[in-house]
Amino acid sequence: MMRQEPIKFEAFSAGEWIQQYQYKSFAPTLINREWLWQDPVINTLLEKASRALAELDAFTLIVPDVDLFIQMHITKEANTSSRIEGTQTQMDEAVMEAAQLAPEKRDDWTEVRNYVQAINDAIAELETLPLSNRLLKHTHAILMQGVRGENKTPGEFRTSQNWIGGSGLNDAAFVPPHQDLVLDLMSDLEQFWHNENINVPQLIRIALSHYQFETIHPFLDGNGRIGRLLITLYLVDKGLLRKPSLYLSDFFERNRSSYYDALTRVRESNDLIHWVKFFLSAVIETASKGKETFQSILRLRQEMDTLVLGMGRRAENAQQLLSQLYKRPSTTVHDVSELLGISSTAATNLIKQLQSDGVLREITGYQRNRVYLFERYITLFGT
Template sequence: MSELQRLPVDSQKTETIPILKAENKASRTLAELKGIAKVIPNQSILINAVVLQESQDSSEIENIITTKDDLYKALSETVKKTDSATKEVMFYREALYAGFTELKKHDFISINDIVNIQKVLVRNDAGIRTLPGTKLVNDRTNELVYTPPQTKKEIDGLLKNFTEYLNNDDDTLTKLAVLHYQFESIHPFYDGNGRTGRIINILYLILKQHLDIPILYLSSYIIRHKDLYYELLQKVRTEEAWEGWIIFILKGIEETAAETIRKVKAIKELLDNTIEKVKSEAPKIYSKELVETLFENPYCRIEFIVKALGVERKAASRYLHRLEDIGILRCIKVGKDNLFINTGLMDLLKN
């Protein structure tokens, strides 16, 4: 096992002309996303929609498969029993929010923050690896791919170096690619390294003010190019082939930002159209808060409307059934409870 090098990487390997061109394109698209996200004043609508998508995609990379319907049912707290895959995705969402909350408090990302993110993800206190023997093998061939650092002392030193580099003044997107490689190669935990690393990616973008809220994720891009992702990651380890890896990540940021811009615009258009439809066809019950609650919670319970609008349960039920009458919601029965689905938004999120 060759020793994992400390950061930073030699700038001659990370500041080539193709990398700088890719960085420029990714930065422009990301800046556009940061600006356009503000067209939706209630940012919870965007965060809820995009975070759940990322939670699902990031877990899928680890072969944890669930559906958006199951996730939103679980979020509505209507389902009493949730399958293990859905629980794993919900833990991812919770871990991401935990990291985001801590980042907003102290404006840096510490080793303790990273350990806490992983703890929320995997639901145990094992923490940083202390026992040797961890190896990464190919799932299909059982072939040894990589042996990460083995001793607690080495892992601790690398994590200290990692967080110092993460929090320094360099704010480039190229640095995110370097950080992602380094974290996956340190592989500091027994479980949850990939998901923790992908949460660190979005927190880095917020830390360096590329974004204000957690609405861009690389997991869908990684799923589409999974084999290439692992191939390029391995080539950095074996050949120090930084350029291919960094350009891959920068391309992912650019493509994913462009996809998210389209999604933000589509959500805004649907929100505006829904507001106009309710004003026109159900003016007696219209309020901005009512419509926004349906977008924050695509699977809506009567209790959500009671809390958001401060109305009685009977009135909340009447509002939701009226919105079903005009084709905005679809009511389904889950156990003894009614669940009202924002069908337009769910179609948009699924597609």
């Protein structure tokens, strides 16, 4: 393959509008090449983002049984990323079982749980295979099973034109590339992830990759969620994170208009510098907040361990239950009975003690089928 000349951010041309029948679609510039920039602010942000990411990653080494807590990070990401797309599930609902929710809330809940499964499966797959379009397709198929969009070719790149905003192609806010270009564009993107012949820092590569993925919009539905998940998968694949502990959806949701504006500015004004700065700022803030969350988890866990030590003969069962609650902080008497192999009466008494100690809170108000939340823990992960 002939080596292409590097592109300077300052001289970047995002692509061209191509006339189709009755509408124009956007064909983005290929990105698998070397990139340069003159703006010194990018260097400073890149250094800060790399350091913040390394510090966050270090926490996954020092937090005992870190995988217990990673599941809650994943649940939060699934909930927040889905909320950007219009679901209404709250964090306390996301950790419950479908049967414990009002029927009208179950469709949104299913989208969130699909996302949790999609992340877990993708991370597991990365242990044996590199990041690839095939992995993204498989993840998309899981995301779309049995929910809105399940009839929009789950697990396959689109073979028809889609659009963003508006009611159709004629009044759309943005029309991604024609379907005939999708395979070549996604192939170029995949090559960019693994091209060792170019000198591009990994955080710059994934900043460019997220923009390019969202511009290509390769699936008929679910592009936002897969594109945001791509960021975490890339960081894990490249060894910048040992565990999937960084998710940018919370930052993107809180700064939603700025996020969409930054992507749009690249396409309309070739302003790649603004997007890269926005992305690196998102990494810095999110990694720093992630560190604070891990510190809060360590403090809470120490407090819980001290509490359990004073519970006498119930201590062992309480410790086992807490380990389960760190993964999924909602439970019932039946769940506790099954988990610990104890009678319903013993499970009820254990829950009552944890209620009186302020660990669990009952949220239904029912006499039967009560649901208890480890609320202080859920609060550490925000709404």
